[in-house]
Amino acid sequence: MVRKALLKPREVSAAWPDEVLDDPVFESIRRYVVALQEAIGDRSIRAAKEVAGVDYSTLQAVLAGDAWPDSITVARTEEGFGARLWHGPVGLPED
Numbered sequence: 001m002v003r004k005a006l007l008k009p010r011e012v013s014a015a016w017p018d019e020v021l022d023d024p025v026f027e028s029i030r031r032y033v034v035a036l037q038e039a040i041g042d043r044s045i046r047a048a049k050e051v052a053g054v055d056y057s058t059l060q061a062v063l064a065g066d067a068w069p070d071s072i073t074v075a076r077t078e079e080g081f082g083a084r085l086w087h088g089p090v091g092l093p094e095d
Helices: 024-040 045-052 056-064 071-081
Strands: none
Touching: 024 056, 024 071, 045 056, 045 071
């Protein structure tokens, strides 16, 4: 069976990550990326990688919309920045 290729984030939205998305899965991840940008703030990506414990290339790809963040990246960035960045699926009720 041929597996359909997953679109990159920047292929889901031309304005990634600045445009709110109708798809709740993509919107959940978009919100994480926006929260990550806010956590990084004025730091360079090189400085942010030291805080987050995530490779420069991973941060760069996630922020640019070239890769989807995985659970390790989410967990490390939350731990490193000391903030909740992933708020779960937008389609589910808040805790």
